[in-house]
Amino acid sequence: xxxxxxxxxxxxxxxxxxxxxxxxxxxxxxxxxxxxxxxxxxxxxxxxxxxxxxxxxxxxxxxxxxxxxxxxxxxxxxxxxxxxxxxxxxxxxxxxxxxxxxxxxxxxxxxxxxxxxxxxxxxxxxxxxxxxxxxxxxxxxxxxxxxxxxxxxxxxxxxxxxxxxxxxxxxxxxxxxxxxxxxxxxxxxxxxxxxxxxxxxxxxxxxxxxxxxxxxxxxxxxx
Amino acid sequence: xxxxxxxxxxxxxxxxxxxxxxxxxxxxxxxxxxxxxxxxxxxxxxxxxxxxxxxxxxxxxxxxxxxxxxxxxxxxxxxxxxxxxxxxxxxxxxxxxxxxxxxxxxxxxxxxxxxxxxxxxxxxxxxxxxxxxxxxxxxxxxxxxxxxxxxxxxxxxxxxxxxxxxxxxxxxxxxxxxxxxxxxxxxxxxxxxxxxxxxxxxxxxxxxxxxxxxxxxxxxxxxxxxxxxx
Numbered sequence: 001x002x003x004x005x006x007x008x009x010x011x012x013x014x015x016x017x018x019x020x021x022x023x024x025x026x027x028x029x030x031x032x033x034x035x036x037x038x039x040x041x042x043x044x045x046x047x048x049x050x051x052x053x054x055x056x057x058x059x060x061x062x063x064x065x066x067x068x069x070x071x072x073x074x075x076x077x078x079x080x081x082x083x084x085x086x087x088x089x090x091x092x093x094x095x096x097x098x099x100x101x102x103x104x105x106x107x108x109x110x111x112x113x114x115x116x117x118x119x120x121x122x123x124x125x126x127x128x129x130x131x132x133x134x135x136x137x138x139x140x141x142x143x144x145x146x147x148x149x150x151x152x153x154x155x156x157x158x159x160x161x162x163x164x165x166x167x168x169x170x171x172x173x174x175x176x177x178x179x180x181x182x183x184x185x186x187x188x189x190x191x192x193x194x195x196x197x198x199x200x201x202x203x204x205x206x207x208x209x210x211x212x213x214x215x216x217x218x219x220x221x222x223x
Numbered sequence: 224x225x226x227x228x229x230x231x232x233x234x235x236x237x238x239x240x241x242x243x244x245x246x247x248x249x250x251x252x253x254x255x256x257x258x259x260x261x262x263x264x265x266x267x268x269x270x271x272x273x274x275x276x277x278x279x280x281x282x283x284x285x286x287x288x289x290x291x292x293x294x295x296x297x298x299x300x301x302x303x304x305x306x307x308x309x310x311x312x313x314x315x316x317x318x319x320x321x322x323x324x325x326x327x328x329x330x331x332x333x334x335x336x337x338x339x340x341x342x343x344x345x346x347x348x349x350x351x352x353x354x355x356x357x358x359x360x361x362x363x364x365x366x367x368x369x370x371x372x373x374x375x376x377x378x379x380x381x382x383x384x385x386x387x388x389x390x391x392x393x394x395x396x397x398x399x400x401x402x403x404x405x406x407x408x409x410x411x412x413x414x415x416x417x418x419x420x421x422x423x424x425x426x427x428x429x430x431x432x433x434x435x436x437x438x439x440x441x442x443x444x445x446x447x448x449x450x451x452x453x
Contacts, residue, residue, distance in 0.1 A: 058431075060427040061388075061389040062389070063392040064392060068421065068424060071410060071420060076417050155294075159296065159297040162298075166396060180307070187308050190300065190308055191304075194292075197295065202295065
């Protein structure tokens with residue numbers, strides 16, 4: 001096997017990694033908003049569910065969550081008579097997004113809490129409903145605060161996708177492992193692998209910066 | 224049977240009770256890996272921080288690039304790299320040592336930022352005041368900057384300690400018998416993953432809650448304004 005022969009399978013794996021990162025980051029962002037806002041809710045049940053979700057997924061290891069969804073959930077399902085066998089892709093995306101969503105929830109909560117209280121008071125004085133205050137006043141100002149930590153979480157998520165190779169999902173790390181088992185050429189393979197992850201992380205960082213500029217454009221327009 | 228421990232599969236409760244001692248052995252390995260990995264991260268992070276703050280570009284620039292590279296690549300791949308590539312150059316370490324080294328290297332990139340941020344957060348006035356009092360640069364650093372930086376650094380470091388604890392299961396891929404690996408082996412033998420993996424989840428919750436409570440306690444105990452000198 002030539003060095004150039006490595007490139008094709010690695011690229012296939014890289015594409016799987018890119019897709020996993022994309023899906024789990026988007027799903028994670030949705031979960032982060034839902035549970036971050038839910039944690040600030042005064043409704044006791046909603047609040048309890050969101051706090052339990054955040055604490056559970058921040059308090060345990062991602063690999064434990066991944067193994068639990070992949071190995072233990074089918075058994076839990078068969079005990080109550082439901083088929084809960086997840087294909088590796090689904091287990092991987094679910095574990096990654098549930099995990100990153102719990103971390104994101106704290107970011108969302110913190111950003112919402114950091115909006116100046118005067119803004120809420122002004123909204124109240126103008127007779128805005130609570131819902132309008134949240135969605136039209138508070139969240140638009142909170143989003144720019146969330147962007148830098150979200151960028152870090154996205155890179156964290158990209159790195160975490162490497163773990164799905166352990167439930168036999170054909171991502172970049174999995175492909176590299178296959179090639180290494182075949183060629184025993186550890187140094188080249190792992191150096192290429194590190195370089196590829198680094199490259200992808202740099203691209204992701206640039207993309208997140210672009211997104212940050214896009215969502216904060218109203219700030220610059222005014223100043 | 225595993226490590227001389229028998230398990231009782233008659234009901235989930237007896238099964239859980241019979242494998243708890245084995246899981247606790249795994250937990251002890253997890254704690255050891257966490258502590259050693261954290262120590263490596265603290266020491267190496269300090270080295271990175273010093274190199275990055277160096278006045279010469281030839282030193283600071285490669286150090287910044289290196290920490291960026293470490294931060295942007297997965298722990299799993301770094302671990303594979305250390306575990307499979309180092310022996311090709313004659314460095315053969317036991318799996319546990321390689322694993323804790325990988326943890327330490329990965330988190331050193333994060334801790335170096337904590338050191339830098341903690342030191343830079345000390346107000347400029349403090350430097351000016353020290354200069355006005357004619358303190359030397361080294362005395363300013365050890366007696367003015369460090370005592371004020373420590374209370375800022377400790378909580379952030381505590382968070383990374385908890386993160387390291389949660390990343391220890393990755394070491395299972397290089398045959399380290401930490402808690403998740405033990406649970407996985409028990410599951411492989413009994414065909415029941417639900418109980419051992421759920422127990423690992425529960426034990427992890429306990430460990431992270433205890434660790435975060437410890438960090439908060441330490442944080443509350445440290446004086447916010449800085450550690451007073453005699």
